[in-house]
Amino acid sequence: GEPFVKTYHIAALPGDGIGPECLDATMPVLDAVQSCCGISLKINRHEAGAEHYRKHGVAIPDEVLKDCLDADAVLLAAIGLPDVRKPDGTEVQPDMMMGLRRALGLYAAVRPVKLYPGVPSPLNTAGAGIDMVILRENLEGLFASFGGGCILNDHVATDTIVITREGTERVVDYAFQLSQRRKGRPIDGKRRVTCVDKANVFRSFAFFRKVFFDIAHRYPDIEADATYVDAMSLYMVTSPSDWDVLVMENQFGDILSDLGAAIVGGLGMAPSAEIGDNHALFQPSHGTAPQLTGKNVANPIATILSASMMLDWLGTRYDDADAISAGAAIESAVAGLLKDGHLRTADQGGNTSTSAISDAVTDAIHRNA
Ligand code: ATP
Numbered sequence: 001g002e003p004f005v006k007t008y009h010i011a012a013l014p015g016d017g018i019g020p021e022c023l024d025a026t027m028p029v030l031d032a033v034q035s036c037c038g039i040s041l042k043i044n045r046h047e048a049g050a051e052h053y054r055k056h057g058v059a060i061p062d063e064v065l066k067d068c069l070d071a072d073a074v075l076l077a078a079i080g081l082p083d084v085r086k087p088d089g090t091e092v093q094p095d096m097m098m099g100l101r102r103a104l105g106l107y108a109a110v111r112p113v114k115l116y117p118g119v120p121s122p123l124n125t126a127g128a129g130i131d132m133v134i135l136r137e138n139l140e141g142l143f144a145s146f147g148g149g150c151i152l153n154d155h156v157a158t159d160t161i162v163i164t165r166e167g168t169e170r171v172v173d174y175a176f177q178l179s180q181r182r183k184g185r186p187i188d189g190k191r192r193v194t195c196v197d198k199a200n201v202f203r204s205f206a207f208f209r210k211v212f213f214d215i216a217h218r219y220p221d222i223e224a225d226a227t228y229v230d231a232m233s234l235y236m237v238t239s240p241s242d243w244d245v246l247v248m249e250n251q252f253g254d255i256l257s258d259l260g261a262a263i264v265g266g267l268g269m270a271p272s273a274e275i276g277d278n279h280a281l282f283q284p285s286h287g288t289a290p291q292l293t294g295k296n297v298a299n300p301i302a303t304i305l306s307a308s309m310m311l312d313w314l315g316t317r318y319d320d321a322d323a324i325s326a327g328a329a330i331e332s333a334v335a336g337l338l339k340d341g342h343l344r345t346a347d348q349g350g351n352t353s354t355s356a357i358s359d360a361v362t363d364a365i366h367r368n369a
C-alpha cells in the first residue's frame with residue numbers, strides 16, 4: 001500500500017524587522033522539498049514579537065504559545081525592535097525568547113560553525129575548512145538569574161550563575177549524541193567533544209567540567225577533552241579547523257557562537273536550533289536588522305539553513321529518512337549556490353536580493369531532485 005507520510009505541524013513566527021522577508025524567502029524552499037522529497041508540512045503562521053507587543057501589549061499571545069507547544073517544531077525568523085520597550089525599559093525580545101525556551105524546555109542551543117566553500121572567511125587560517133558545532137546550555141548558567149539580578153545600590157550590582165547536575169548532564173549528553181551522528185569531518189579520524197569552561201577559577205565551572213567527564217565515560221568511542229573559554233576564543237581564530245563539538249555554559253555559548261558566526265561569513269549565514277526533550281525551535285542567529293527592513297536585501301540563508309536543520313531534526317526524531325533527505329537537499333542547494341559564488345547578498349559583498357536567493361535555492365532543489 002501507500003507508505004505512511006506524517007504531516008509535520010510547524011508553528012512559523014515571522015517576527016519583526018527582516019524576519020518576515022527571511023521567512024517569506026524560506027517558504028518556497030519548504031514547498032520545493034515537499035514536492036521533491038515526499039514530505040508533508042502543515043505550517044501555521046503567527047504574529048508575535050515586538051510589533052505585536054506595540055499593538056496589543058503582549059509579545060506572544062496565549063494561542064500562539066499553545067500552537068508552539070502543540071507543533072512538531074517551531075520555525076522563528078527574528079524578533080525584537082530596539083524602540084519597542086517594556087514599562088521597565090527592557091527590550092521585548094529577551095523576555096519573549098526566555099519565556100519560549102522555558103515553556104518548551106529548550107535546554108540545548110545548537111550553532112553549527114561551518115564554512116561553506118566559496119564563502120570568504122576573515123581568517124587566513126580557514127583554508128583547511130571549518131566545521132564545528134557549538135552547543136550552548138540554554139536554560140541556566142548565568143541566565144539562571146535572568147530577571148532576578150540585583151542592583152544592590154548605586155555602586156554594586158550582582159547576577160548569580162547556577163550550574164545544576166541535571167541541566168549540565170542533559171546538554172552534555174546531547175553533545176555526545178550529536179557528535180555520534182553528525183556528518184562533519186572528524187578530527188584525526190576521531191569524533192571529539194570538548195568542554196569549554198573556566199574551571200581553573202570558578203567552582204561552578206569546575207563542577208560543569210566534572211559532570212562533563214562523568215557523562216563522557218558513557219561514550220568511550222568519542223574523545224573527550226576540556227579547555228578554558230579564553231583559550232578557546234583564541235583557538236577559534238588561530239586553529240578553527242581543529243574542533244568538532246564544543247559544549248559550554250549559557251553565556252559562554254552566547255559569546256562564542258557570535259565569534260563562530262563571524263569566522264564563517266557572518267550572522268546572515270549562521271543557522272541555529274534550540275532543542276528540548278519534546279520540542280525544538282529553529283531560527284537564524286541574527287536579529288531583526290531594522291535598518292535593512294523592507295528593502296529585499298537581507299541574507300535569507302541563515303533562515304533557510306535553520307529550516308534545513310529543522311527537517312533533519314524531525315527526520316531523526318521520527319526516524320523518517322524522507323525528512324532527513326529534505327533537510328540535506330536544502331543544505332546542498334545552498335552549498336551549491338555558495339560554491340558557485342555568482343549570487344551574493346550585500347552582507348556577502350554582492351547585490352543579489354533576498355527573493356533572488358530564495359528563487360535560486362528553490363530552483364536548485366527542483367533541479368537536483
Ligand atoms: P539582536 O539584539 O536582535 O541580536 P543585533 O543588534 O545584534 O540584534 P542583528 O540584527 O543581529 O543586530 O544584526 C547586526 C547587524 O548584522 C545588522 O545590523 C546587519 O547589518 C547585519 N545582519 C544581520 N543579519 C543579517 C542578514 N540576514 N542579512 C544581512 N545583514 C545582516
Ligand code: MG
Nearest residue numbers: 258285286287
Ligand atoms: Mg545580536
